[in-house]
Amino acid sequence: MTDELRTLLGxxxxxxxxxxxxxxxxxxxxxxxxxxEHVSSPNQDTIASFAQKKEYGExxxxxxxxxPESFFKxxxxxxxxxxxxxxxxxxxxxxxxxxxxxxxxxPKQISEIGTWAREKILDNILxxxxxxxTISAGCxxxxxxxxxxxxxxxxxxxxxxxxxxxxxxFMHAIDNGK
Amino acid sequence: MxxxxxxxxxxxPISAVFLGIFILVLFALVVLVVVIAxxxxxxxxxxxxxxxxxxxxxxxNAEQILEQARAQSRVIIATAEESAKNxxxxxxxxxxxxxxxxxxxxxxxxxxxxxxxxxxxxAITQSVETVATDFKIxxxxxxxxxxxxxxxxxxxxxNESERLKESFVGVGTKTETxxxxxxxETKKVLSENIEKDIKxxxxxxxxxxxxxxxxxxxxxxxxxxETARITLGKVLTLDEHRELIMKALQEAKQEDIFSTQxx
Numbered sequence: 001m002t003d004e005l006r007t008l009l010g011x012x013x014x015x016x017x018x019x020x021x022x023x024x025x026x027x028x029x030x031x032x033x034x035x036x037e038h039v040s041s042p043n044q045d046t047i048a049s050f051a052q053k054k055e056y057g058e059x060x061x062x063x064x065x066x067x068p069e070s071f072f073k074x075x076x077x078x079x080x081x082x083x084x085x086x087x088x089x090x091x092x093x094x095x096x097x098x099x100x101x102x103x104x105x106x107p108k109q110i111s112e113i114g115t116w117a118r119e120k121i122l123d124n125i126l127x128x129x130x131x132x133x134t135i136s137a138g139c140x141x142x143x144x145x146x147x148x149x150x151x152x153x154x155x156x157x158x159x160x161x162x163x164x165x166x167x168x169x170f171m172h173a174i175d176n177g178k
Numbered sequence: 179m180x181x182x183x184x185x186x187x188x189x190x191p192i193s194a195v196f197l198g199i200f201i202l203v204l205f206a207l208v209v210l211v212v213v214i215a216x217x218x219x220x221x222x223x224x225x226x227x228x229x230x231x232x233x234x235x236x237x238x239n240a241e242q243i244l245e246q247a248r249a250q251s252r253v254i255i256a257t258a259e260e261s262a263k264n265x266x267x268x269x270x271x272x273x274x275x276x277x278x279x280x281x282x283x284x285x286x287x288x289x290x291x292x293x294x295x296x297x298x299x300x301a302i303t304q305s306v307e308t309v310a311t312d313f314k315i316x317x318x319x320x321x322x323x324x325x326x327x328x329x330x331x332x333x334x335x336x337n338e339s340e341r342l343k344e345s346f347v348g349v350g351t352k353t354e355t356x357x358x359x360x361x362x363e364t365k366k367v368l369s370e371n372i373e374k375d376i377k378x379x380x381x382x383x384x385x386x387x388x389x390x391x392x393x394x395x396x397x398x399x400x401x402x403x404e405t406a407r408i409t410l411g412k413v414l415t416l417d418e419h420r421e422l423i424m425k426a427l428q429e430a431k432q433e434d435i436f437s438t439q440x441x
Contacts, residue, residue, distance in 0.1 A: 101423055102411065109420040116424060121436045136407040137414060138426040141435070148435055150426030152410065153403050160399055167398055171391070 001124050004074055004083070005090050009124060011066040012107070014114020016126045019091045025060050026067075027084050034077040041072050059107065097121060098128040098142035102135040102151070192269065195262030202258045206251035213243055 013022050032050045033042055042050075042064070051061045075083055097117050105113075110127065117125050132140070135151035142148075156163065394401075414422075430436065 099423070101419065103414075103416065103419050105420065106416060109416055109423075112420060113423060113427070116427065120427075120431055133411060134407060136403070137410045137419065137422045139423045141427070141430050143430075143435055146435075148430055148433075150430055152406050156399055156402050156406065163402055164395060164398055167394065168391070 001094070002087075002090060004071060005087055005094075006124070007067065007071050008087065008091075009094075009126075011063050012111050012114075013063075014110055014117070014127050016091070016094075016096060016128045018110075019126060020088070022063055023084055023088050023091070025056065025063065027081070028054060029064055030072075030075055030080045030084075033072075034080070040076070041069055091126070094124050094126050095122050096126050096128050098130070100130045100132050100135060100140035100142070100151075102131070102133055102137060102139075104131055105129065192266060195265045198265075199255065199258045199262055202251070202254045206247065206254065209247055210244065213240060213247070 008019065008022060008026075011022070013019055029042070029047075029050055032054070033039055033046060037046050037049075039046065044065070047061060047064045050056070050064075099113070110129065114125075114127050117127060128142075135153070137152040138150045138155065140147060140149050140151055
């Protein structure tokens with residue numbers, strides 16, 4: 001993994017979709033930097049000017065501000081397109097933890113899960129998150145093309161005997177008029 | 179028809195008298211006209227003075243003849259009147275006689291009729307009295323018969339009532355016995371049926387309960403899952419979801435699934 005990709009992942013980019021999105025934002029910012037501002041290194045003003053002109057939000061501004069100055073030195077007006085393609089290709093080969101969750105998570109929750117995954121599983125891992133409300137709670141995990149169900153349904157099935165016993169005891173109690 | 183007419187005319191006395199008088203007067207007038215006619219013809223030949231005497235004689239004769247004729251006519255009229263009077267008198271006498279005869283006849287007839295009527299009335303009265311007497315007798319007999327029938331009917335009713343009372347008493351006793359037996363039998367049958375029904379109902383309930391428990395066992399997990407999905411989907415916050423996801427990942431980590439390599 002190159003330093004540029006590592007740096008990119010370090011900007012709280014945990015989701016595979018976020019990687020592609022951030023590479024897109026970076027491409028547009030470098031175009032602005034090289035073809036509009038005609039400078040090679042950004043600063044707060046150029047980022048703010050870019051965000052204002054291209055109508056980007058706070059999260060995008062925050063992403064650009066977190067990139068160090070050294071990160072931009074590898075990009076030149078002539079080579080930044082190719083470099084970005086290399087980043088994208090390299091990101092495609094990163095290990096992916098696919099999760100199916102019951103609700104749409106916000107960046108905060110995704111960041112926490114991604115941080116945990118990079119600490120406990122792999123430091124360059126990316127998340128690929130889909131939503132399925134039928135899971136109810138917990139999540140389903142796809143790892144190495146194998147699905148592991150850690151949703152509520154699995155928990156219920158794991159405790160099926162206990163649940164059935166509880167219901168039967170309850171029915172007996174009803175029969176006995178208790 | 180004419181003869182009938184004359185017979186009718188002449189049968190009446192007064193009409194016959196007047197008719198006779200009329201005929202006589204008519205005859206006298208005819209004679210007078212003939213004489214006058216003959217005398218007028220002879221006067222044409224005695225226009226001359228020679229004939230005046232003849233005419234005078236003739237006139238005289240004629241007058242005589244006329245006088246005779248008048249006299250004869252008066253005689254005839256007088257005779258006719260006399261005859262008519264006589265005829266009238268006779269006829270009146272006949273009429274009176276006829277009336278008297280008729281009166282007498284009527285009186286006799288009336289008398290006979292009265293007598294007959296009296297006799298008949300007596301017979302009728304006697305018959306009516308007889309009929310009335312018979313009717314009274316018959317009514318009396320009918321009344322007596324009715325009284326007898328009424329008495330007999332009362333007796334029959336009394337006898338039948340007594341017999342019915344006795345029958346009812348017997349029937350009542352028998353019915354009461356049968357009624358109690360029927361009640362006992364009915365109670366027994368009902369108890370058996372109820373017991374059978376209860377047993378059958380318990381069996382059905384037991385089968386139903388087993389069936390429902392089986393259905394419940396089959397669906398209990400789905401029910402709990404659906405219940406949890408509905409409940410948790412509404413009550414869990416995003417952070418709680420994140421915690422459950424983290425717990426699931428930690429569980430997966432503990433199960434060491436992340437160490438597996440691609441097959």
